Amino acid sequence: MRSEQELAQGLWLPSSSLSAESAAWPGQQGDAPQPDETVRAALQADLLARAEPAPYLVEYAAGLAALARAGAVSRSPSGIPGDLLTRVQAVLARTFADRSFLKLYGGPAEESGWWWLAAGPAETALPLSDRIEVEAVRFMQRRPAFTLEELEQTLCGLFTGLQAPSPELVQACLESYAERAPAQDGESSGQWRMRASDTAEVRRADRQEMGALVDRGGRALGMQVTQDGAALVWLDPAGKETWRFYRMASSLISRYVLAPPPRPPGRMVLVLPGSRARRRALKLRRDPRLAEAARGWPILKFRHLREIGSRSSLTPELWEALLDDDPLTDDATQMRLFSAG
Numbered sequence: 001m002r003s004e005q006e007l008a009q010g011l012w013l014p015s016s017s018l019s020a021e022s023a024a025w026p027g028q029q030g031d032a033p034q035p036d037e038t039v040r041a042a043l044q045a046d047l048l049a050r051a052e053p054a055p056y057l058v059e060y061a062a063g064l065a066a067l068a069r070a071g072a073v074s075r076s077p078s079g080i081p082g083d084l085l086t087r088v089q090a091v092l093a094r095t096f097a098d099r100s101f102l103k104l105y106g107g108p109a110e111e112s113g114w115w116w117l118a119a120g121p122a123e124t125a126l127p128l129s130d131r132i133e134v135e136a137v138r139f140m141q142r143r144p145a146f147t148l149e150e151l152e153q154t155l156c157g158l159f160t161g162l163q164a165p166s167p168e169l170v171q172a173c174l175e176s177y178a179e180r181a182p183a184q185d186g187e188s189s190g191q192w193r194m195r196a197s198d199t200a201e202v203r204r205a206d207r208q209e210m211g212a213l214v215d216r217g218g219r220a221l222g223m224q225v226t227q228d229g230a231a232l233v234w235l236d237p238a239g240k241e242t243w244r245f246y247r248m249a250s251s252l253i254s255r256y257v258l259a260p261p262p263r264p265p266g267r268m269v270l271v272l273p274g275s276r277a278r279r280r281a282l283k284l285r286r287d288p289r290l291a292e293a294a295r296g297w298p299i300l301k302f303r304h305l306r307e308i309g310s311r312s313s314l315t316p317e318l319w320e321a322l323l324d325d326d327p328l329t330d331d332a333t334q335m336r337l338f339s340a341g
Contacts (some may be wrong), residue, residue, distance in 0.1 A: 003057045004166055024090075035072050036089045042066030043095060043102070044163060045147035055116040058162050065094050089252040095305050105288035114306040116153065122260040127290070130252045132165045134203050136173035137250070145181045148174060148189055167180035168282065173309060176251070176279040179206045198275070206302055210247045210271050213309040218243075220314050230256070233266070245300075250274040251283060257293045267298070270322070280340035298323050 001008040046062040047054060051334055063329050067073065074080050075148075081087070083261060096102060099118060106113035117329035126134075132155060139154050142145070151174060177198045196202065214232045216223040223234040223242065234243040247258045253270055265318050280299075284291040300323065308314070308322050 001058065002161060002164060002166055002206065003055060004168065009249070016334070018030060035070075036069060036094060038066050038070045038072065039063040039091055039095045041103065043115075047117055048124065049114070050128045051124040052129060053092060053116040053289055055114060057112045059096075059115050060092060062162055063095065064088070067091070089267060099116075114286070114288050115214075122287075124258075126252070126285065127254050127258075127283075128159070128163055129252055132159060132169055132277065133173055133250060133279070135159075135251065136170070137177055137194075139200075140177055140192075141200065143193075145191040145193050148192065168280070169286075172282045176275055195275075197273075198249070203273075206273070207247045207249060210305055214245045214247075215270070215307050217309060217314060221316055223318060229265075231264075231268075233264075244268045245271055247271045248272060251279040251284075251316060253294065253297075254287075254290055257290060257297060261277045267296075269298045269300050271300045271305060272300070274303055 042062050043059050046059065071209060072088075073084065098116075101118055103116045103118045103120075104110065104113045105116065135155060135158050139151055143150075148170070152165075152167070152170050155170060159165055167193040172190060177194055178192040179195045181189055181191035181193040183191075185325060189276070211232060215225045219234075223233070223236060224239070226233045226235060228244075230246060232245040232247070233241055234245075236242050241264065244264060246268065248271070251272065253272075254269070256270065304322075304325075308319070311318075
């Protein structure tokens with residue numbers, strides 16, 4: 001289902017594949033689960049599988065599908081009550097209205113907001129948008145040239161059902177990592193290829209270079225520089241942590257920003273290529289939970305770190321001024337921060 005295109009594709013299965021256990025509406029006899037329980041379990045399972053907030057329509061569809069699988073809709077037309085639609089809508093309305101269960105980002109309008117679990121787990125799997133990016137990069141690495149349609153078909157084959165990637169996500173992956181492949185006749189061929197600067201070998205060398213620049217800059221400021229897992233850490237002469245740097249070639253900032261608290265002392269900096277600007281901005285717009293967690297995390301582009309590293313003299317005051325001098329923004333996709341409702 002792609003709500004942006006108002007397009008959905010369904011698969012009909014034989015009735016024998018449906019659950020033998022039927023959900024019981026209030027007033028019915030038996031030990032079958034109540035529709036409210038069925039919908040609640042379905043939304044929780046879907047959100048945990050996505051590991052990121054989802055639009056209203058996606059979660060509404062997850063609830064409807066769960067009711068259908070549980071047999072809450074009779075397989076016989078004669079068994080369908082006249083008020084079935086009213087019953088279904090009431091169940092879903094109660095579920096979305098329960099703020100002890102679901103959290104709404106984006107204001108009071110349910111249909112335009114993003115939904116997440118009110119008591120979400122401290123740690124989740126890699127968010128769906130990050131998994132889509134990982135698979136898109138793997139696809140590009142295996143192909144000397146490819147079309148947008150081939151990339152889209154591959155991703156939709158890997159992420160099915162309600163997890164189907166939106167065209168916007170696919171396009172952002174393409175523009176972040178690939179470039180147009182030249183045609184022999186000089187005209188557009190419709191083919192794309194991974195940029196040479198985004199190959200695994202080049203990005204590995206970039207990360208090593210960024211590490212050397214962070215180390216050199218810290219020592220120039222009189223800091224001790226240590227390694228702590230994936231982070232490079234600056235310690236002042238008294239041994240107090242002042243800055244923590246995370247270098248990456250992708251836009252998978254969630255692995256650091258969403259790390260369970262307590263966070264280490266000091267300020268955290270994400271060091272990544274400038275070509276990830278639109279991809280990162282799109283993630284923050286689609287995942288307000290991530291946007292909240294990312295507030296206060298400075299972004300340092302590879303190019304800008306090289307410029308800072310080329311300066312002959314660096315002071316703590318100049319360092320902080322330069323850090324804010326080149327923010328990672330993208331005019332095409334402005335970041336929007338939501339407040340929880």
